[in-house]
Amino acid sequence: TQPAFASNWLMLQGTEAEHQAPRAKLWGFIHTEYQSTGNTKLKAGPFAGTEAAFNQIAPQLESSQTFNIRRARIGVRGNNFPLDSKVNYFLLAEFGNNGITTGGDASRGQLTDASVTLNHIPGARVRIGMFKTPGAEEGLQAAPVFNYVNFTNVTDRLLMERSFDNSTGNTGRNGPVGAFRDTGVQVFDAFKHNDWELSYAVMFGNGSGTSLTDNDNHQDVYLYGSAEKIFGNSKGPRRHGLKMFAWMQNGKRTLNDVGDVDRKRSGLGTTYFDGKYRVAAEYITADGMIYGGTSGAGTPDNGATFSVQPDEKAKGYYLDLGYRVIPNLELNLRYDFLDSGTEIAANHREFQTTTLGAQYFFNKKTAIRFNYEMRSIDAPDLASTHPVHQILDSIDDRISAQLSIVF
Amino acid sequence: TQPAFASNWLMLQGTEAEHQAPRAKLWGFIHTEYQSTGNTKLKAGPFAGTEAAFNQIAPQLESSQTFNIRRARIGVRGNNFPLDSKVNYFLLAEFGNNGITTGGDASRGQLTDASVTLNHIPGARVRIGMFKTPGAEEGLQAAPVFNYVNFTNVTDRLLMERSFDNSTGNTGRNGPVGAFRDTGVQVFDAFKHNDWELSYAVMFGNGSGTSLTDNDNHQDVYLYGSAEKIFGNSKGPRRHGLKMFAWMQNGKRTLNDVGDVDRKRSGLGTTYFDGKYRVAAEYITADGMIYGGTSGAGTPDNGATFSVQPDEKAKGYYLDLGYRVIPNLELNLRYDFLDSGTEIAANHREFQTTTLGAQYFFNKKTAIRFNYEMRSIDAPDLASTHPVHQILDSIDDRISAQLSIVF
């Protein structure tokens, strides 16, 4: 059994029973990728004729096609056994090339997780340090078992937090992306009741993502609850079951030019997997600060700058279907929709992506994924003569392949 | 037995006997913390009304309270056994957020230790690479068994070296802090005589701290000697004994605006531990370059700059007491005093901190610490009407909690 990858993500780290965790288990994973778009140039706007940011590959945005080591994580996990089976720890650092290792003072070797869990109080485990915040499934689930190469628009733009000094005119992020993480204290546990597993989590944190320290004396609060019906004696990385969950988080951010702004997020969702069919759906809302992309959809190399919308609203959802043709081959279909910047007409954008996918599992720890993303962005509140429509029409479909290994 | 943490720090790394060290032992530790002050604003001076650097949490100085992963170190140690029991190595990198991973070209994943020890010559072991220099107990001791959250003033300001380009006007450090380390060659050994253990060390190094390479063709020299009476058959991380030691180091540094300056340090001290009572005391002197703090005690974010005093003197000491109420709970009291910049009235400051502490040991490798630091700084040579007194009066007490785990 591999309880470390049980699909109750809250319980996957720091709660190993004594016979399951050695003093120091070396572990990690590699995601090596190739992505490509048609590199259609911007058809209008201040950067007309130059590369479109949305047709370049993140995080450098310098090429429309590239091989990349998207993730290369090395970590150590374990408990103090035989000294003390009630104390667990979890360490993980990122050596790949993505939003965690770029921006501001971020670098290769960026720490993504460092926590200690104290399992002394029945019903109230305490986790202290930096770790994934209790929240949306797409962010909370373990990256090695993510079924697609790229995140949905709603997760990427509402939950994958980018931090900037100002609301506009930023030449780049001032630090690593949040990566669905924060540094703080979480009280949590899961309870079995017949076939059902009920979980809760409450967390207080800096609200500083993977940057480790607070920069404004404001703290974030996180709440999470879930209920999962487990099918049979299913265990392991891809447990069979039906799960429902809801969550919210509430914090403040400080921008040099605007001052303190709110950042609220909430959501609910469900996952289902019976070994042959897999279904996942989430609905997510945002209130307060929202990522705004680059000016005119240009690239930083061509002089475009990044913005955030300090006080906006957004909502979105996705529906993800999986079908195992044979045990080693899963076909995937995902539709995601994001309605962002709904309060101000100039901000309002509708992002839609339909993703066709296939995953082949060489074994339980090695998989190759192919994705084809059909992408569109609309600006529904702007006149049809506005150049934004031509800019957004420049967006290409994107193909990607990923080889994933866990060790 | 865990000889790796024997309290003779000189001998704790690179000297493992063949049956004690595997080919490659993965190890490390995590210090996850919360610190907070009252965030009293500066009462006078050029930065009056803004945040005081001494009331912000290091190393970012951007918040007066924060959770932080202060240390997250991953390393490998071992010997070549079964090939050759006389060669040992020691590797350690820092992934946490502190002075080692900030400043200049420093980054997460900064190497703190990389050395090879050749144990071929009786009485003269040779260690080559980067490692802790033989010196003051507070710096030389292993971080996981340090009994407080923060260093004393005398260690922090005289021994924890910050490197800058110039003597004044620096917007930040030009590299990582020295972290009591250097790159070079050390000849050392320890000798048992009845209950006594006598040790010596001589080292030559770049004088470049954790920056790895020399930047000025000057080298530092380090000398160290100690004698410890060991009580009974005591071993392990917190060996019982009475130790006395003395040390000195001598080097030069190069500042762009001033040129070559001296940097001399020396000290002596004692430690005592019998399982119930613990006493440590050190006296340290400095001659030459001394860290000068920020202008007007302001923060870098508000425009204050860092300085060093190129040719000054300082001396200080601390007295640290521990009492084990029960085997798992130690109460601590520490008083430290630093008399810095004694040659020039404008530089002269007296730092005093009294620290109340408690440590609870969940097990031999996991502890939680709570500290309350009562802090004051005085400028004894300046007229009572000088605004410096109001600036220094802005300093708050500081509370801190740290969860520490070694794996």
Add this chain to the structure above:
Amino acid sequence: TQPAFASNWLMLQGTEAEHQAPRAKLWGFIHTEYQSTGNTKLKAGPFAGTEAAFNQIAPQLESSQTFNIRRARIGVRGNNFPLDSKVNYFLLAEFGNNGITTGGDASRGQLTDASVTLNHIPGARVRIGMFKTPGAEEGLQAAPVFNYVNFTNVTDRLLMERSFDNSTGNTGRNGPVGAFRDTGVQVFDAFKHNDWELSYAVMFGNGSGTSLTDNDNHQDVYLYGSAEKIFGNSKGPRRHGLKMFAWMQNGKRTLNDVGDVDRKRSGLGTTYFDGKYRVAAEYITADGMIYGGTSGAGTPDNGATFSVQPDEKAKGYYLDLGYRVIPNLELNLRYDFLDSGTEIAANHREFQTTTLGAQYFFNKKTAIRFNYEMRSIDAPDLASTHPVHQILDSIDDRISAQLSIVF
């Protein structure tokens, strides 16, 4: 046996048989060094009287003598056994101080290797990720068994790629050095025929060295072939045999001021080792972009800038001899010659270095090396009155010592 270090470098990573590779083997190596020159100042040119770049120690070029942790690599390798013996992976990160961890956004903890090998197709193993490109022996061989401290001129200047924004006026590299690596896909295998082992490799990559992602939508192609006669049942890190090989690579680079330029390299060579005598020789040619050094041979600290020659040619070779006086002691002699910038008189330089060396092997995994390099550079096409001759006459011999350990 240690097949991981078999001298067929193509096969040393990712092809371990199932009984040879655990799930996750922690490994790495340390190279701790001391290097020194006479620090002769430049005798002419714009930087006359100041430090000469070629007399300073890389990569900082701030001192003519220094201790350094040149390499400190920590990695994980293994296969999925017992799940699946056909999938291997290889991860390695650099924590030392060299060209990989300096320049642009490079940092300590820089990833050097992250690849997954799929060994499913007979005769066509597939390796995906970042790894050493199939090419010259001096670059492709494992660093821990390199017989000298420093690279030959031909390898250092033609194959160790430095990346810059422009052809001239660069204050520093814009990223890590290439380190003989690229990110992409390689198809390769080796075939035994009696005593002979025949190997081939074909690779496509970003052409971005250790920077992980492409920056210009151009890809590099690499070809390699070798034939080795193996002596007896020799195995392990320093297998006995006679090998012949040839290789080429072809790509493009983009400079802001010049645009797209070619970068072509090719070569052939041989190695011989019978346990007592060792011979290696390579011939290498370059066409297209070539590294041009610093202006006036000055140092960056004194204002000199780096250049590349966008469209030049070069060729060079080395001859390396080793003799084992006793099994643990090898004496070395190496002569290398580089004829660089042969198309334009102002670019034309002849680099010659004769290296005397000795290596003492404490055991199979620990060695100490001493090198004395007699160096000269000439500008054969410039008039004898040109100041370049005095500049180049400033070059010193260089001494170096290296302690090397593999774990």
